[in-house]
Amino acid sequence: MNCNHALVFGGTGMLLEATGWIAEHVNHTVVFGRNRQRLERLSNQYGEHGLKVQELDYSSTDSLKQQIIHAYEENGEIDLVVAWIHSTAPDAIPTIKGQIAALQRHHHWTLVLVKGSSSHLNSITTIEQDIPVNCTVKEVQLGFIYNGGTSRWLNHHEISEGVIAGIQSKKRKIVVGTLEPWEKRP
Numbered sequence: 001m002n003c004n005h006a007l008v009f010g011g012t013g014m015l016l017e018a019t020g021w022i023a024e025h026v027n028h029t030v031v032f033g034r035n036r037q038r039l040e041r042l043s044n045q046y047g048e049h050g051l052k053v054q055e056l057d058y059s060s061t062d063s064l065k066q067q068i069i070h071a072y073e074e075n076g077e078i079d080l081v082v083a084w085i086h087s088t089a090p091d092a093i094p095t096i097k098g099q100i101a102a103l104q105r106h107h108h109w110t111l112v113l114v115k116g117s118s119s120h121l122n123s124i125t126t127i128e129q130d131i132p133v134n135c136t137v138k139e140v141q142l143g144f145i146y147n148g149g150t151s152r153w154l155n156h157h158e159i160s161e162g163v164i165a166g167i168q169s170k171k172r173k174i175v176v177g178t179l180e181p182w183e184k185r186p
C-alpha cells in the first residue's frame, strides 16, 4: 500500500487490529479518541511503527478541524482516513471531508467509512454523498453472520479484517457478513 499519512477515527476499540495493520503499512498514522488508556495502549504497541495518538472528541467540530490541521502540518498531506463515527456526531464526516479538501486541493486521498448499526439498516446502506474532488470514498458495511438457522454479530477480528479488506479493495462498497435478510439479525 502506497500511503504516507493516515488518520483513524474510532479505531481504538473493536477496530484495534485494523488500526495496528494500518500503522504497520503507513509511515505516519494518527489515531484519535477520548479514552487516554485506550490511546496509550495503542501507542505502546505500535509507536515504533510511527503511530501517534491524539485525544479528541470528534463531536467538537472546532477541535476536529484543529486536529486535522495539526496532523497535516506535522506529517504532510493526508492519504487515507478511516472513520467509524457514531451517529451522535452527524457533523464529523462533513467536517473531515471539508477540512481535508480545504487543506489539500490537489492531493488525492481515500476516505474509508465504516458503518454498523444493530437497528437502522438505512444508516448502513445509505451511500455517502458530497464527495470532495480528489477524494475516493469506500464504504465498509458491517452486517452479521447468518447460517440459515442462527445468527450472530461480527466479532472484533471479523470487523477489522473487513476494514482491512475495504482499504485494500478497489470496490466502492464492501459488506462484511450479510445484511440480508435483515430481520434475521441477532
Ligand SMILES: NC(=O)c1ccc[n+]([C@@H]2O[C@H](COP(=O)([O-])OP(=O)(O)OC[C@H]3O[C@@H](n4cnc5c(N)ncnc54)[C@H](OP(=O)(O)O)[C@@H]3O)[C@@H](O)[C@H]2O)c1
Residues within 6 Å of the ligand: 009, 010, 011, 012, 013, 014, 015, 032, 033, 034, 035, 036, 038, 056, 057, 058, 059, 084, 086, 089, 116, 117, 118, 142, 143, 144, 152, 153, 154, 155
Ligand atoms: N455488525 C456487527 O456485527 C457489530 C458488532 C459489534 C458492534 N457493532 C456496532 O458498532 C457500533 C460501535 O460500538 P462501540 O461504540 O461499542 O465500539 P468501540 O469500537 O468499542 O468504540 C467506539 C470507537 O469510537 C471512538 N469514539 C466514540 N465516540 C467518540 C467521540 N465522540 N470522539 C472520539 N472518538 C470516539 C472510541 O474511542 P474512545 O473510547 O476513546 O471514545 C472507539 O475508538 C455500535 O453501534 C454497535 O451496534 C456492530
